[in-house]
Amino acid sequence: MREPAPEVRPAMMTKGKGWSGREGPPEPPNMGPGPREDHSERFGHGQVGEPFADVEDPLNDIPDDAEVDPTVILGDAKVEGVLADLDRELVALQAVKSRIGEIASLLVIDRLRRAIGLEADPPTLHMCFTGNPGTGKTTVAKKMGQILFRLGYVRKGHLVSVGRDDLVGQYVGHTAPKTREVIKRAMGGVLFIDEAYHIYRLDNERDYGQETVEILLEVMENQRADLVVIMAGYKEQMNRFFSEVPGISSRIAHHIDFPDYDSDELMGITDLMLADQRYRFTEDARAAFEEYLQVRMAQPRFANGRSVRNALDRVRMRQAIRLYEAAREGQPLTKGDLVTLAADDIRRSRVFEGGAYDGLDAAPGTEQ
Amino acid sequence: MSGLRITQGTFSFLPELTDGEITAQVQYGIDQGWAVSIEYTDDPHPRNVYWDMWGMPMFDISDPAAAIYEVKRCREAFPNRYIRLNLYNPKLTKMTTAAQFFVQRPSHEPGFRLERQEVQDRVIRYTLHPYATQHPSGERYAPDDGARD
Numbered sequence: 186m187r188e189p190a191p192e193v194r195p196a197m198m199t200k201g202k203g204w205s206g207r208e209g210p211p212e213p214p215n216m217g218p219g220p221r222e223d224h225s226e227r228f229g230h231g232q233v234g235e236p237f238a239d240v241e242d243p244l245n246d247i248p249d250d251a252e253v254d255p256t257v258i259l260g261d262a263k264v265e266g267v268l269a270d271l272d273r274e275l276v277a278l279q280a281v282k283s284r285i286g287e288i289a290s291l292l293v294i295d296r297l298r299r300a301i302g303l304e305a306d307p308p309t310l311h312m313c314f315t316g317n318p319g320t321g322k323t324t325v326a327k328k329m330g331q332i333l334f335r336l337g338y339v340r341k342g343h344l345v346s347v348g349r350d351d352l353v354g355q356y357v358g359h360t361a362p363k364t365r366e367v368i369k370r371a372m373g374g375v376l377f378i379d380e381a382y383h384i385y386r387l388d389n390e391r392d393y394g395q396e397t398v399e400i401l402l403e404v405m406e407n408q409r410a411d412l413v414v415i416m417a418g419y420k421e422q423m424n425r426f427f428s429e430v431p432g433i434s435s436r437i438a439h440h441i442d443f444p445d446y447d448s449d450e451l452m453g454i455t456d457l458m459l460a461d462q463r464y465r466f467t468e469d470a471r472a473a474f475e476e477y478l479q480v481r482m483a484q485p486r487f488a489n490g491r492s493v494r495n496a497l498d499r500v501r502m503r504q505a506i507r508l509y510e511a512a513r514e515g516q517p518l519t520k521g522d523l524v525t526l527a528a529d530d531i532r533r534s535r536v537f538e539g540g541a542y543d544g545l546d547a548a549p550g551t552e553q
Numbered sequence: 554m555s556g557l558r559i560t561q562g563t564f565s566f567l568p569e570l571t572d573g574e575i576t577a578q579v580q581y582g583i584d585q586g587w588a589v590s591i592e593y594t595d596d597p598h599p600r601n602v603y604w605d606m607w608g609m610p611m612f613d614i615s616d617p618a619a620a621i622y623e624v625k626r627c628r629e630a631f632p633n634r635y636i637r638l639n640l641y642n643p644k645l646t647k648m649t650t651a652a653q654f655f656v657q658r659p660s661h662e663p664g665f666r667l668e669r670q671e672v673q674d675r676v677i678r679y680t681l682h683p684y685a686t687q688h689p690s691g692e693r694y695a696p697d698d699g700a701r702d
Contacts, residue, residue: 340616340618341615341616343615362608362609365608366609368619369611369614369619369622369623370613370614370615370619372614372615372616372618372619372622373615373616373617373618373619374615374616408618408622410618411616411618411619411622412618
């Protein structure tokens with residue numbers, strides 16, 4: 186690779202100050218305290234991304250009755266919009282919404298404080314989502330990057346979703362660079378570690394997961410302003426993970442539990458999913474699906490939102506078969522036919538036959 | 554003890570960049586789609602193009618904080634060496650270094666000796682010899698503030 190030609194200049198030309206090409210000779214080289222001291226101070230001591238870092242001891246300098254104008258920042262922060270979007274896109278999950286509301290207010294107040302020169306450390310926003318399968322942990326985490334970006338907490342708002350394989354290496358010396366690589370990719374956004382407890386395996390002391398955990402701990406502490414770490418997993422395993430790795434739980438400021446949904450909330454989720462995929466229920470179908478959920482919830486391996494999604498997928502397949510056969514028999518199809526799911530598509534599920542549940546949730550589409 | 558402040562690369566005419574300014578430059582590079590890499594050396598000769606790589610080039614970062622993080626780690630590991638940051642333009646028709654600048658230099662830079670070699674017909678050939686390279690690599694710049702003569 187060719188480089189720009191490096192150059193060596195005599196000291197006097199690098200002085201900068203006092204060098205005025207035409208008006209006279211340059212200053213003689215000054216070997217005393219000059220730019221060098223200045224540089225050593227500048228290198229490595231600058232502040233990154235802190236526009237108000239030069240404010241000195243503001244608590245004493247700023248009168249207590251200094252006024253701030255909240256309307257500008259409130260309007261600018263789009264908090265209302267973010268919360269309204271959340272309400273629209275997520276069913277139930279009050280705990281999550283109120284926590285995001287709190288974070289949003291804190292960030293706004295933080296900006297107000299900074300507007301009059303009151304500096305404070307950025308709040309820790311590392312989070313841990315626990316809950317049963319299908320309660321929306323991953324969905325919320327994926328939205329979190331955009332939410333925090335719109336609130337102005339993270340600079341880029343992208344989400345890097347990783348598992349154990351992306352973090353932990355396979356041989357000595359492989360793990361640290363691998364983990365750092367992932368962390369660097371996530372900077373400016375959100376690092377989402379699904380099923381974080383898989384990183385660390387207590388039963389195998391030669392497992393490299395320990396190294397990953399140590400780097401994560403260090404980064405979560407020192408790079409708080411640069412990235413937000415979100416861990417998600419099932420509650421019992423997460424708790425065991427936290428008890429095995431002492432430092433990690435206290436570095437996570439927000440532990441949010443995702444409760445199971447009740448049937449009304451599941452219907453809400455169903456409606457959102459249908460709207461998303463441009464389908465609709467007939468009145469009968471809606472009643473049938475409510476009935477389906479009642480039966481399915483009582484059966485083992487019910488996975489909340491994920492079960493709803495799988496059930497809808499199978500309903501769509503039955504509708505597709507129905508329409509396909511109708512088309513083969515020469516019946517004309519309308520747009521209405523294509524978007525409407527009928528009660529019969531749902532009623533033909535094996536769930537209603539009792540006993541056998543509707544396929545395994547892990548393998549959607551196995552049922553005929 | 555006098556010294557010589559070596560300059561090379563993109564901002565050679567400027568005083569040292571602060572971390573904030575480095576961040577801004579890296580952000581510009583990322584916006585252009587350039588890759589960031591970090592190199593270090595203790596051989597200050599201007600024609601030394603073989604600097605050591607600090608980790609892998611970062612092609613997939615989206616925020617300058619990642620580059621600053623590596624710069625800081627490199628400074629910690631080599632507090633008294635030259636460290637520079639490269640912005641590499643991987644575009645098919647370019648594929649070359651787009652910008653390259655120092656992010657650290659030793660606290661004391663002893664400078665260069667001018668060597669003259671007399672060859673045939675009283676012709677003189679000149680070359681530069683960095684005082685620092687009188688010592689083996691790794692011992693060239695003292696860890697404390699320029700204690701060596």
